[in-house]
Amino acid sequence: KSPDAKEEVTTPAFSTGPAQQDASVRLMVGIDTRQNLHAVMEGINLEASYEVSNPEVGSDFRYRRFGLLYRHGLRLFEEHNVVLRGEAAAGVDLPFHQELVMGGNSLRGFVHRQFRGDTRLSFTAEYHFPLFTVRQLSFRGVGFSDTGLMVWRDLPADGELRDVRGRVVRGYLPDSKSGLKGSTFAQGVGAGLAINARGFAVD
Helix, strand or coil, X not given: CCCCCCCCXXXXXXXXXXXCCCXXXXXXXXXXXXXXXXXXXXXXXEEEEEEEXXXXXXXXXXXXXXXXEEEEEEEECCCEEEEEEEEEEEEECCCHHHCEEECECCECCCCCCCEEECEEEEEEEEEEEEEEEECCEEEEEEEEEEEEXXXXXXXXXXXEEECCCCCEEEECCCCCCCCHHHCEXXXXXXXXXXXXXXXXXXX
């Protein structure tokens, strides 16, 4: 129905697309020596992953994702803690539901999933320090810095992504740009309070 009684409707309303299924195989290798000693995390975690989706594994899509992850906890002055996290991720022909995102928990200070792309670099540094303790509860301050770079590495020339049957499954905004010219760099800096108790933690 036209929002204006004087305007004729010439284009049908948007309808949902055909039902599709997604399946993928993910390979991951890593090492994890991290351990939590009360409120302090120590150790290192390194991971590399590769994910592939295509009709051979029962999917209507054809895409690939690569990822490298680094996490490291350092103890300082007995109860102080530096926690580092770095990630590099890239995808090829990602459908909308598999696109890389930033914002919210992954980039504090920004809206959840505010930024999208097929290539992402991110780094987070946190400093945890004790404030005071009440019985089994430990109150700790946290200062953090989240940094991220999001890029569309290679958008289709016609601005549309198709599945294995040739159906359009993603239309990109007209002003979307590939490469660093269309990249998004964002940083969030802040502080918070963490409450830790034996057996559980609340941030």
